[in-house]
Amino acid sequence: MIADEDMKPISPGAPVSCPSAEHVSTGIPIPKPIRVTTFSPAEWESFTQEWASSLKDLYVRVARHTGSGDQGVDVAGFISDRGWEGGWDNYQCKHYDHPLRPSDIWVEVGKIIYYSYKGEYSPPRKYYFIASRDIGTKLGKLIEAPDRLKEEARNNWESSCKNGIIETSSIPLKDDLLRWFEEFDFSIFSTKSVVELIDGHSKTPFHSVRFGGGLPPRPEVLIPPEEHEVVESRYIQQIFNAYGDSLRKAVNSVSELSSSLNSDFLRQRERFYHAESLRNFARDTVPDGTFESLQDEIFHGVIDICDSSHGDGLARMKATVTQAATIATASNPLRSVVKVQDQQGICHQLANEDRLFWVPTSEEA
Known part of the structure; x- marks a missing residue:
C-alpha cells in the first residue's frame, strides 16, 4: 500500500511563458509535426497531394497516380518533357501508426524493381519514402547503406515480394529478374522527413487553411501604368x-x-x-x-x-x-x-x- 507521506497535493507549476489571449481562447497550439501524426489516412492523402504541388518548381510536371494498381508509384516528378524516359523521381507516401520500418518497405522496393524490369517505366533517379511518423532508426541506417539495403531486400523477397507485388501472380527472384535486381542501384532510395514536407507545404496555397496561423503580408499594390493594359x-x-x-x-x-x-x-x-x-x-x-x-x-x-x-x-x-x-x-x-x-x-x-x-x-x- 502507498504510504500517505508518499502522496503529494497536486500543485501545477507556473507556465513556462505568459499565456496569451489567443491561448486562452484556442488552447496552446499543437506543433505541426505532431498535428500531422493525428491525420486520418484520407487527410494524409489530401495533405500529400497538397504538398506535391510544391514540387512544381523542381520538375517540368508533377503527377500523382490515381488509378488502381499503382505499380509502386505514388507521386512522380518528371525532370523533362520526355516523361518516364527523361528522368523522374518517385515519392512513396506511407501513413502508419509507427515510424516506417524495414518490413513496411520491402514490397514497395520489389514493385519498383519488378515494374522497371518489365519496362513499365525506367528506374527513377531518386526514390523517397515519406511517412506521417517519419522513418525508424533501423530503416534509416539501412537506407544510408545501399549494399546492406540490397542484401536485406534480397533476403525478404520470398516473404514480402514474391506474392505481394501482384496479388494474382507469384514473382520469384530468379533468372533475368535476379540479374536486374543485382544491377539495380539501391543508392536511389532516400527519405523525406515530416519537417521537410511541412516546409514544402508552407509554400502552397493550402497551408494557411490546413494549419492556420494567418496569411502572410500582402505585397505592395502596383501603381496603374499610364498606358492601359x-x-x-x-x-x-x-x-x-x-x-x-x-x-x-x-x-x-x-x-x-x-x-x-x-x-x-x-x-x-x-x-x-x-x-x-x-x-x-x-x-x-x-x-x-x-x-x-x-x-x-x-x-x-x-x-x-x-x-x-x-x-x-x-x-x-x-x-x-x-x-x-x-x-x-x-x-x-x-x-x-x-x-x-x-x-x-x-x-x-x-x-x-x-x-x-x-x-x-x-x-x-
Whole structure:
C-alpha cells in the first residue's frame, strides 16, 4: 500500500511563458509535426497531394497516380518533357501508426524493381519514402547503406515480394529478374522527413487553411501604368460609358475627361489594381476558388443596387462601388487582408467580365 507521506497535493507549476489571449481562447497550439501524426489516412492523402504541388518548381510536371494498381508509384516528378524516359523521381507516401520500418518497405522496393524490369517505366533517379511518423532508426541506417539495403531486400523477397507485388501472380527472384535486381542501384532510395514536407507545404496555397496561423503580408499594390493594359479594356470602356451617360455625349478616351472625372478615373483604376493584386495574392496563399468566392460575395452584395433605377450610368457605378465598400466578408479566408479598395475594385473586375453593367443596353437590361 502507498504510504500517505508518499502522496503529494497536486500543485501545477507556473507556465513556462505568459499565456496569451489567443491561448486562452484556442488552447496552446499543437506543433505541426505532431498535428500531422493525428491525420486520418484520407487527410494524409489530401495533405500529400497538397504538398506535391510544391514540387512544381523542381520538375517540368508533377503527377500523382490515381488509378488502381499503382505499380509502386505514388507521386512522380518528371525532370523533362520526355516523361518516364527523361528522368523522374518517385515519392512513396506511407501513413502508419509507427515510424516506417524495414518490413513496411520491402514490397514497395520489389514493385519498383519488378515494374522497371518489365519496362513499365525506367528506374527513377531518386526514390523517397515519406511517412506521417517519419522513418525508424533501423530503416534509416539501412537506407544510408545501399549494399546492406540490397542484401536485406534480397533476403525478404520470398516473404514480402514474391506474392505481394501482384496479388494474382507469384514473382520469384530468379533468372533475368535476379540479374536486374543485382544491377539495380539501391543508392536511389532516400527519405523525406515530416519537417521537410511541412516546409514544402508552407509554400502552397493550402497551408494557411490546413494549419492556420494567418496569411502572410500582402505585397505592395502596383501603381496603374499610364498606358492601359489589354486586360483593362472592357471595364475601362464601361467607365467611359458611365461618364458619357452622365455627360450626355460619347466618351472614348481620357483626354476627353474634365479634371474631376480624370481624378475619378484614376481612383477607379487604382481600385481595379488593388483587386488584381488581391487575386494574385490569393492564387499563392489560399486554395483555388477562394478569390472567386469573394467575387461572388461582392456581386450578390451589390447587384440589387446596381440593378436599381439611377439617374445615369455614373450614378449607378458610384452607388454600386460605395455599396461594395460596406460589405462584410467575414466568412472568406481572405478577410484578414481584404481592404476597402479591393472590394470596390472587384466591382470593376465584375464589369470587366460583363457581370455588372453601368449603362445597360436593351439586351443587357
